[in-house]
Amino acid sequence: MSGDGLKTVLVTGGVRGIGRACAVALGGPGRAVYVTHSNPESPGVSQTLDCLRAAGTDFCEAQCWCAEDSVEAEARIRGIVEARGRLDVLVNNAGIIRDGISVRLSDEDFRRIVEVDLFSVFSLCRAAARHMLKARSGRIINMSSVVAFTGNPGQANYSAAKAGVAGLTRTLALEYASRGVTVNAVAPGFIDTDMTRAIPAKASEALLYRIPLGRMGEPEEVAAAVAFLASDAAGYITGQTIHVNGGMYM
Amino acid sequence: MSDDIFERVKKVVVDQLTVEPSEVLPESSLQDDLQADSLDLVELMIGMEEEFDVKIDDEAAQSIKTVQDAVDFISRNAS
Numbered sequence: 289m290s291g292d293g294l295k296t297v298l299v300t301g302g303v304r305g306i307g308r309a310c311a312v313a314l315g316g317p318g319r320a321v322y323v324t325h326s327n328p329e330s331p332g333v334s335q336t337l338d339c340l341r342a343a344g345t346d347f348c349e350a351q352c353w354c355a356e357d358s359v360e361a362e363a364r365i366r367g368i369v370e371a372r373g374r375l376d377v378l379v380n381n382a383g384i385i386r387d388g389i390s391v392r393l394s395d396e397d398f399r400r401i402v403e404v405d406l407f408s409v410f411s412l413c414r415a416a417a418r419h420m421l422k423a424r425s426g427r428i429i430n431m432s433s434v435v436a437f438t439g440n441p442g443q444a445n446y447s448a449a450k451a452g453v454a455g456l457t458r459t460l461a462l463e464y465a466s467r468g469v470t471v472n473a474v475a476p477g478f479i480d481t482d483m484t485r486a487i488p489a490k491a492s493e494a495l496l497y498r499i500p501l502g503r504m505g506e507p508e509e510v511a512a513a514v515a516f517l518a519s520d521a522a523g524y525i526t527g528q529t530i531h532v533n534g535g536m537y538m
Numbered sequence: 539m540s541d542d543i544f545e546r547v548k549k550v551v552v553d554q555l556t557v558e559p560s561e562v563l564p565e566s567s568l569q570d571d572l573q574a575d576s577l578d579l580v581e582l583m584i585g586m587e588e589e590f591d592v593k594i595d596d597e598a599a600q601s602i603k604t605v606q607d608a609v610d611f612i613s614r615n616a617s
Binding site: 421422463464466467 | 575
């Protein structure tokens with residue numbers, strides 16, 4: 289096991305949107321940042337690594353894998369810990385949507401979202417916890433969503449998975465607290481990313497009316513909350529969900 | 539052979555539970571004598587899996603109540 293003293297961060301789905309903003313916010317001098325993605329062709333991969341290097345991040349690496357394969361998730365986490373000697377921060381950000389009104393939603397579309405958006409989070413938390421518990425320190429930040437709390441027509445699968453993430457976060461927070469490992473969630477509202485750009489213009493306009501601050505959020509505004517939860521200043525916060533939604537849900 | 543396993547189990551227990559080596563006897567109960575909580579027990583099993591390269595499934599883990607139970611399990615299962 290090697291170790292160069294770099295604070296080591298893993299962000300899943302870390303080359304686009306909120307994940308990329310989180311990776312950049314957690315990068316910088318003294319940091320080693322790993323990001324995962326599912327598409328080696330994505331221009332986001334090199335863009336993210338360039339941003340991280342420009343921010344003075346000592347080490348950064350993009351890896352193509354998905355955590356729903358728990359054997360792979362465990363092996364990847366072990367690989368990072370072996371390479372760096374530690375894992376300080378895990379940001380479970382990767383997520384996908386397959387929207388459809390529930391009466392027409394297929395078994396496959398429901399199961400797939402739960403698998404990717406909820407099971408993967410569990411699988412990575414479990415793998416990371418082995419090392420964090422032993423180290424007696426660590427920060428886990430899970431991406432939930434405003435729709436876990438408000439519901440959203442057409443997102444029975446996604447809202448259920450994201451509500452699951454919030455519950456999982458609280459239980460893991462209780463289980464790991466005695467070892468100095470904190471587990472929190474961030475629930476973004478309507479953030480300007482590829483995911484929300486796919487929403488039809490009319491629906492998107494209607495959504496804006498529901499946001500008291502009158503605009504979409506920026507990925508960096510979510511990343512700021514994640515960076516705070518990962519910081520030393522947030523050491524007494526665990527089991528919480530921080531809502532970053534322009535007042536859309538209070 | 540089993541003396542050697544005992545010493546290695548003892549080391550895992552001492553490291554994990556931050557107890558004095560002298561407190562770790564074969565008959566010591568992990569929970570009652572050595573004050574292991576539920577998460578300690580999980581971490582102990584992981585520690586022993588790594589130390590001895592064995593797999594301790596849930597059923598086996600439940601049956602390991604004392605240091606000697608752990609030594610016996612490992613004697614039977616470690617390659």
